[in-house]
Amino acid sequence: MLAVQRPTEVPDPSSVPSNAPEHCPGTESELAGKADACNGCANQEICASNKPKGPDPALPFIRERMSTVKRKILVLSGKGGVGKSTFTAQLGWAFAADEQLQTGIMDVDICGPSIPTILGIAAEQVHSSSSGWSPVYVQDNLGVMSVGFMLPSSKDAVMWRGPKKNGLISQFLKDVDWGDLDYLVVDTPPGTSDEHLSIVQFLKESGIDGAVLITTPQEVALQDVRREINFCKKVGIRVLGLVENMSGFVCPGCKTESQIFKPSTGGAKRLAEETGVEFLGAVPLDPRIGKSADYGVSFLDEYPDSPATAAYLDIIDRLKHILGDA
Template sequence: MSSIPEHCPGVESESAGKESACQGCPNQSICASGAAKGPDPGIALVQQRLSSVKYKILVLSGKGGVGKSTFTSLLARGLASDINRNVGILDIDICGPSIPRIMGVLNEQVHQSGSGWSPVVHQSGSGWSPVYVEENLAVMSIGFLLGSPDDAVIWRGPKKNGMIRQFLSEVDWGNLDYLVIDTPPGTSDEHLSATQYLLGGSQSGSGTVGAVVVTTPQEVALLDVRKELDFCKKVNLPVIGIVENMSGFICPKCKVQSEIFPPSKIGGGAEGMAKEYGVPFLGRLPLDPRLGKSCDSGEHFLESLPESPAAKSLTQILDGLISSVENKMETD
């Protein structure tokens, strides 16, 4: 698998750092000097660390504001509702980490484990112990490393990529059944780094790594999400399925459904896009103001309102996702 930009000559090329496409790249001088030639040693470190993680799921969307972090939290909590599963959430949205708040662990701190030195936090320790929400549900986010939730992370691409590499190679997850990875919008640095390390440079992809793509029904969102599906195709990342979030509003009192973000009659919303690209459509999650409130307060929505339309919809999505992951990804 290649996770470099389309016109990049590649770090192993003799013209690395010397092509016109290299102009403006922050790694141009490193590539030109030859220091970047050869395989990234971080790939082996990540593969070794995550060898005890059975399934890795990236939650993606080319569009911001479609509810990736909300869906990530619901997916992880749903998976962890089976006490026999060990689940982790990795938040690689470096500039906008919202998982700590959504999971109710905003003011927690991570601790170093083992021995060594971390170039990011400048403390002794070869790894981090994640924050545990439940005995079988752990969380890691840069939000735990900030002095305040209001602190801005103002980093260029290489430093963000280094942080992602540390998260993937230095967090002591233990044995996990599922690692759910929340990503920022787009198809750029964070996504390229994550797929490169998770897929381990494989040209054919990996049966234990896949993506769930989240969108809202309207065409303006689908336009960006199509780019995400194209990204997955180009980097050989299998798509487990598409979820349509904010798919109608069901009034908690009268139960009448309204379409807040109506899908295009021509495109058919997320389900139509799934057919267009030949990927599974996992289902729809309705808007529910109580879900937004539970995310703000860090509450367990699925436990608080198990009979809500959103909770029932998630159960159906979860069943389809687990079936796809455990029955299909293993055979890929």
């Protein structure tokens, strides 16, 4: 028989401080500061005293910086390697193709920052000025911030636990001189943990316009999408839609399309229908997408004739439409 852990009262995940102990009841709970788990916690005194808890001191600065950012979009996925960063980069490039628009890409995948490589700016470094850290610019209207710009070498591992990652994310939001932005696209690591909770908490006041979920067609990946949708519900983020990546592959030899990651349960489309989430579209697997990412060039510009380019552009148009910008 399997012993199932009966979950004790589940705290609102966004009310658990990042440095809280294992069984933190959440700062909003009646038990805050009084539960057994609170003994020894750095925040115990603050929680136990009934004084209104002060918000994170970084929040006013973040609100200030984000006041000049019109739209904030998160890119999420349950599994790793499904194409989040590639999609983020294409989205950034597509937004920036309009010279009137200012776009920013923020990479909060602290342990595996891929954005600098995909955008072809891996060798760049961050410069700081009186107004804060300057983003690295891919082109005049596309600024990027990633922990990848801060490492001495791309081989270096960032072995950080949650609180340290949260600290950096908070700095990315308050210390980076983003300027006036029409779009800020946030690339996240896979899963639903520290980085995701932090970005949601930090941007609560400024507001997040929504999240785009990326998946591959097979059931193993879709299960994690269900968790991702569940997460968005829990923390109150609007799901803008679901993108199915690596959907079908056209053999360069015989031109026949086959399913590498077979959608044995109907793929993302069916999942979208079941969960009431908008299905944004399917991007076929084109080996040149991965190549473009490796060489840091824009796939959309390099291969405008590929069916994958058409799919990407349709999805991006649809996204703009949903956001009310088209």
